[in-house]
Amino acid sequence: MKMNKMKTWGLTIFAAAIVTMIPEISLASGADDGGIGESLCNIAEWFTGDTGRAIATVAIIFLGIAAFFGKVTWGLALMFAVGVFAIFGANEIVQAISSGEGCAS
Secondary structure (H helix, E strand, O other), rough: OHHHHHHHHHHHHHHHHHHHHHHHHOOOOOOOOHHHHHHHHHHHHHHHOOOHHHHHHHHHHHHHHHHOOOOOOHHHEEEEHHHHHHOOHHHHHHHOOOOOOOOOO
């Protein structure tokens, strides 16, 4: 039984090594990212677009209601504010770090 597990792991590692050596599968084709970058920018647009603004608005409403009932600490409110600023300012942060490269808004 132990020998079968060793053979299985050996074959799995061998197959993984072979697959990663094929350029098309390992995405070693250069500048073309196969649309992954565009898909990730679309996801970022969901978070910073109308959908993200609506979710943030509802979350702020719930935070206000919880604060009204005394269930929110200053630490939680500060973490919430930093999170909202980070989500909506992520594109500008990336552009500042990578000299103007980021998702086009």
